[in-house]
Amino acid sequence: MQLDKNITLRPLDYKNELLTFYKSNHLDIALKKSIFYLEGNRTDIWLLNFVGAIHFKLSNYKNAISYYDKILELDDKHFDALNNKGLSLDKLGDFKQAINIFEKLLKFNYNKNYVVLNNLGVSLKNLGIIEKSIEVFKTSIELNPNYLNSYNNLGISYLEKNDLKNAEYYFNQGLLIKNDAPEIFNNLGKIYLIKKKYEKAYEFYLNSISLNENDISVWGNLAICLLEMDLFVYNKNQELLFLQILNKNVQVNPRNIALKGLQLLKLNPEFKNLINKEFPLGFKDLDSLKELANNKLFSRILEVAPISDLEIEKLLIEFRKFILLNLSKVMSLTKLLPFLISLAKQCFVNEYIFKVTENEEKLLLILVNNIKSKIKKGTYIDPFKISCIACYQKLYDFNIFKPEFFNSKIQSLVIEQIKNVQDEKEIEKNIYKVVNIKDKTSKLVKQQYEENPYPKWTEHIEPVSYNSLKNYLKKSGLRFDSDHLCNDYPKQILIAGCGTGKQAIDAALTFKNAEITAIDLSKASLSYAIRKSKEIGIRNINFMMCDINDIELLNRRFDIIECVGVLHHMENPFIGWKKLASILNDGGFMFIGLYSEIARRNISSMRKIIKKLKISPTKTNILKFRNDLIYNKNKRCKNFVNWSDFYNFSEFRDLLFHVQEHCFSISKIKSYIQRLGFIFSGFENDEAKIKFLMNNKNSDLFDLEKWKEFEINNKDIFCGMYQFWIQKIKDNPSE
Numbered sequence: 001m002q003l004d005k006n007i008t009l010r011p012l013d014y015k016n017e018l019l020t021f022y023k024s025n026h027l028d029i030a031l032k033k034s035i036f037y038l039e040g041n042r043t044d045i046w047l048l049n050f051v052g053a054i055h056f057k058l059s060n061y062k063n064a065i066s067y068y069d070k071i072l073e074l075d076d077k078h079f080d081a082l083n084n085k086g087l088s089l090d091k092l093g094d095f096k097q098a099i100n101i102f103e104k105l106l107k108f109n110y111n112k113n114y115v116v117l118n119n120l121g122v123s124l125k126n127l128g129i130i131e132k133s134i135e136v137f138k139t140s141i142e143l144n145p146n147y148l149n150s151y152n153n154l155g156i157s158y159l160e161k162n163d164l165k166n167a168e169y170y171f172n173q174g175l176l177i178k179n180d181a182p183e184i185f186n187n188l189g190k191i192y193l194i195k196k197k198y199e200k201a202y203e204f205y206l207n208s209i210s211l212n213e214n215d216i217s218v219w220g221n222l223a224i225c226l227l228e229m230d231l232f233v234y235n236k237n238q239e240l241l242f243l244q245i246l247n248k249n250v251q252v253n254p255r256n257i258a259l260k261g262l263q264l265l266k267l268n269p270e271f272k273n274l275i276n277k278e279f280p281l282g283f284k285d286l287d288s289l290k291e292l293a294n295n296k297l298f299s300r301i302l303e304v305a306p307i308s309d310l311e312i313e314k315l316l317i318e319f320r321k322f323i324l325l326n327l328s329k330v331m332s333l334t335k336l337l338p339f340l341i342s343l344a345k346q347c348f349v350n351e352y353i354f355k356v357t358e359n360e361e362k363l364l365l366i367l368v369n370n371i372k373s374k375i376k377k378g379t380y381i382d383p384f385k386i387s388c389i390a391c392y393q394k395l396y397d398f399n400i401f402k403p404e405f406f407n408s409k410i411q412s413l414v415i416e417q418i419k420n421v422q423d424e425k426e427i428e429k430n431i432y433k434v435v436n437i438k439d440k441t442s443k444l445v446k447q448q449y450e451e452n453p454y455p456k457w458t459e460h461i462e463p464v465s466y467n468s469l470k471n472y473l474k475k476s477g478l479r480f481d482s483d484h485l486c487n488d489y490p491k492q493i494l495i496a497g498c499g500t501g502k503q504a505i506d507a508a509l510t511f512k513n514a515e516i517t518a519i520d521l522s523k524a525s526l527s528y529a530i531r532k533s534k535e536i537g538i539r540n541i542n543f544m545m546c547d548i549n550d551i552e553l554l555n556r557r558f559d560i561i562e563c564v565g566v567l568h569h570m571e572n573p574f575i576g577w578k579k580l581a582s583i584l585n586d587g588g589f590m591f592i593g594l595y596s597e598i599a600r601r602n603i604s605s606m607r608k609i610i611k612k613l614k615i616s617p618t619k620t621n622i623l624k625f626r627n628d629l630i631y632n633k634n635k636r637c638k639n640f641v642n643w644s645d646f647y648n649f650s651e652f653r654d655l656l657f658h659v660q661e662h663c664f665s666i667s668k669i670k671s672y673i674q675r676l677g678f679i680f681s682g683f684e685n686d687e688a689k690i691k692f693l694m695n696n697k698n699s700d701l702f703d704l705e706k707w708k709e710f711e712i713n714n715k716d717i718f719c720g721m722y723q724f725w726i727q728k729i730k731d732n733p734s735e
């Protein structure tokens, strides 16, 4: 007998069942079940709306719209379908369409016009029509003076206008309606961050987090605030906050957070005592060392980024030495093991930049031989010993360790130092090569980056993604000729000289529907990039080996080309730049990063000394030179320890021992841009822009002559390179 599908497939209380899954965030189950029930009745409007809502929550806005459209085929005035379709279009960046829908909905005069007006205001604001959005939010508030969202959004529109007074007023009005609204506290925090009243901003962020600790963007704002705050007194709660921030994927550079966290720890007199031990360390210091090893924030800081602090570096060097020298006695102190693992991770992340004595080298050799014989006999290997070795050299290099030898205590170390390296070697075999590298300079540069891929990065921050190029350009404060825009969404993006892939992965996440091509000379860098992009789950990047000098062999054209920290390592940067410009679509954009002659003045003179002394760039020579700089009393030598590149081997090599390096001035850049037929769209260097505007009130951020003057008076402002955007206006550059 054939049963009636409607009756058999859908339980009576299906709405409750589905809502329970939805509310408990089991969206995949809710989606499967509701689609199953829809099979029974394809015109169930409640179900269609529900499936749309799940897709919306999963950020699948196109799918969401397809369900709302099904409802609209049945009832073209359906409130929820129209309203939710408008919201989905807004999320897709199609603000104009969203506005059309909300305006249409207003005409139907449902009793929820205050909601529609609020949504209309948001799309207007997103489209940059701020004044109108303010008017619309105010009308929404007139219709329903208790509607919190409109107060909050009205405040945000005033924030966009930089009208902090009104923004604060409306956020506070929102708090009168609901005094525990985390989003309002977050926005008040933003106001005080802009006002540079960091203590107050900090309080607002803490309030917001105490009401909802799951909003990652608030944690990010709190991190930005902590970075700006002057920390004078140690505070245990702040220590916990730093730890939580480092354990979350906030959109702030973990290296900066780690450094600031370290600053805080050093304010703790107990911690200060621990790090101010007299060297060499002995058993008399054991209790202090155990306590140091117990500090969770300190361990975490060691894992995320190279420690840019010489005082701590010296302590860690001594700690490592103490462990190796007294291994048999300290091995029973199992509480030290997690810290030793963190230290091994620090050494791996700084690429073994710490000084090693001859005695340590000898002891290490004995230890490695001892383990080799244990491996042969198949006897137990203590994780303490392995972690100790991993503090001196990555485990993969010994060629004797297999991941399966080790127990779970050191699994993360084994993955990092053996498995990932093995994976990269495998990946390297299959990297697509466009052509053999022929250029003499490119060959030398390739060799350097095969030995030392740059930059070695671990933690990743997910950037904001964009659905339209215009929105991206506007949000980034870039100048562009909109009549001349290549595509409203960049389809093809080239990352020229992608190194270890961070830049390409950021581009792939910023423009999720673009196809990214990422080229580099170094297969070792490319394989690192490919492994990391797989780890993060990126699918829209094609990595390949290619020289910018041969870029025409790609036979492709691009809407955006990014080339940061690369052209200045070519024999003739202008030829490279011009070649890239020739494969950029008309109206397209380039993002360029170049060394500044002024900011690198000390580096250039030190490079000359290195050249004169004929110091070849071997690992031993580079490390010895670095150590000499640390102990040199000369003020100019001391300056180098302030560069963050001083604390990681590849970065240090890049800083002072690069095989090829050119430096640029703003005048030179200006003339290149003109010769290529581009317009200057703006610098990316945020700090420089803020300082520039403070010094040049009402001045034009795109006036390179003004920037030239500004740099002369602020010589270190571009120490992290000139990073700027340019737009191609003419297809036939003058020579």
Ligand SMILES: C[S@@+](CC[C@H](N)C(=O)[O-])C[C@H]1O[C@@H](n2cnc3c(N)ncnc32)[C@H](O)[C@@H]1O
Pocket: 442, 445, 446, 449, 454, 455, 496, 497, 498, 499, 500, 502, 503, 519, 520, 521, 522, 525, 546, 547, 548, 549, 563, 564, 565, 566, 569, 570, 654
């Ligand atoms: C300092 S790294 C910068 C990496 C990346 N752009 C970033 O900002 O993180 C320079 C990279 O440019 C690559 N490179 C240098 N000259 C190149 C050329 N002629 N063609 C392709 N890549 C090149 C190097 O192999 C190296 O990986």
